[in-house]
Amino acid sequence: MKRDTRITHTGRSSPYFSGSVNPPVYRASTVTFPTMAAMADAQGDYLNAFYYGRIGTPTTMAFEEAVAAAEGGERCIAVPSGLAAIVGTLTALAKPGDHVLVSDSVYGPTRTFCQDILAKSGVTVEYFHPLAGDTIASLxxxxxxLVFCETPGSLTFEMQDIPAIAEVAHAHGALVAADNTWASPIFFRPFEKGVDVSIQAATKYIVGHSDAMLGTITCNAELYEKIKSNVVKYGYSVGSEEAYLGLRGLRTLPVRMKQHQENALAVARWLQTRPEVAKVLHPALPDDPGYPVFERDFLGASGLFGLILQAYPEEAMVAMIDSLKLFSLGFSWGGFESLIMYTTPGIVRTTTLWNADGPTLRLHVGLEDPDDLIADLAAGFEILDAFGY
Ligand SMILES: Cc1ncc(COP(=O)(O)O)c(C=O)c1O
Known part of the structure; x- marks a missing residue:
């Protein structure tokens, strides 16, 4: 079966569902057993069985099965947020005394966890240049x-050469984990490119409607045992309602991603023609430095990209953003709606500098008509023009 067919059909065959297309929302903490023997059997298979609500329910398991199929992995672990997926993976695979390499363009809270918790627990965290490719070998x-990647980085959109990094990591006996949220399972096939653990902030595109927090960790059966047993010890638990929303979102992910891609490229190409814009940060544009890697490894681009304005004063940028009618100000992304953020303050680097003369912004282009989005931005840019730079 091809991927979109798997996304439509996987996770629907449980006898618990009585033939309904979508799984019921199992609201379960306690699960009861008819006999002591049945209880012991379930407990013996404690990473897979429906025996206590915190470990999983038929709803969360259906979601996991479908995400594993979408990502092209063997097993998936649902967790309460994207950050929980990152933390659950890092703490399972890095122990005191280990050395971990993390991309310097990584999502801010991943860096904060590495510094405030992982490093203090005796793991040495070192940041590598996002464009390192096989030169990462020297580190x-x-x-x-473990090597932790995020490609492209969700603020600066630098592409990482995952196959080259994975080849070096595996030759050194290390694993590769990648935050695959930007591309979603639709536009990057992590396991075909050498990734061992693929992480989704399912809160974004998988849920797709900005109404639930959810994360996933997808890997092979062996790593599943290791990571799931770790996640269980931390007490992470996913509500069935959230898993239901994730599964419902996943079913329409392929069509939504195609539209996000088309709309975002229309807006990005228009931005490239504008004198107010110094640079568009979008790896699917042929003049982007990440384009060769993008074209080789990715099947498409999502709706999230960046731009650097000319060196306008901050008050001009603030007035422009405040004037927008269709781009809302909001953390997160991946829903059906367009969003804008001022990202300069969030760009933190350890080994590499991020040079931009003007403010850096991030757009999430939603499913609105791109002509309307462009008109909204064009009206905002008139405010920039009035200020000048
Ligand atoms: C790239 C990336 N990874 C992970 C996360 C964390 O996801 P969550 O907010 O579900 O914890 C985010 C959230 O913004 C993100 O942008």
């Missing part, structure tokens, strides 16, 4: 266990 130590 490996005998105790390097």
């Amino acid at each position: 490996f130590k005998p105790n390097t266990r």
Whole structure:
């Protein structure tokens, strides 16, 4: 079966569902057993069985099965947020005394967790240049266990050469985890490119409607045991309502992603023609430095990209953003609606500098008509023009 067919059909065959197309929302904490023996059997298979609500329900399991199929992995672990997926993976695969390499363009809270918790627990965290490719080899130590990638970085949109990084990591006996939220399972096939653990902030495109927090960790069966047992120890638990929303979102992910891509490219190409814009940060544009890697490894681009304005004063940028009618100000992305954010303050670097003379912004282009979005931005740019730079 091809991927879109798998996304439509996987996770629907449980006998619990009585033939309904969508799973019921199992509101379960306690699960009861008819006999002591049945209880012991379930507990013996404690990473897979429906035996206590915190570990999983038929609804969360249906969601996991469908995400694993969409990502092209063997097993999936649903967790309460994208950050929980990152934390659950890092803490399962890096132990005190280990060395971990993390992309310098990584999502802010991933960096914060690495610094405030992981490093303090005795794991050495080192940041690598997002464009390192196979030159990352020089950073490996005998105790390097994990490389954590995010491609492209969700603020600066630098592309990482995952196949090259994975080849080096595997040659050194290390694993590769990647935050695959930007591309979603639709536009990047992590396991075909050398990734061992693929992370989704399902809150974004998988849920797709800005109404639930959810994360997923997808991997092979062996890593599943290791990571799921770790996640269980942390007490992470996913509500069935959230898993239901994730599964419902996943069913329409392929069509939504195609539209996000088309709309975002229309807006990005228009921005490239505008004198107010110094640079558009979108790896699917042929003049973007990440384009060769994007074209080789990705099947498409999502609706999230960045831009650097000319060196306008901050008050001009603020007035422009405040004037927009269709782009709302909001953290997160991946829903059907368009969003804008001023990202300069969030761009934190350790090994590389981020040079931009003007403010850096991030757009999430939603499912509105791109002509209306362009008109909204054009009206906002008139305010910039009035200020000048
Ligand atoms: C790239 C990326 N990864 C992970 C996360 C975390 O997801 P959540 O907010 O569901 O914890 C985000 C959220 O903004 C993100 O942008």
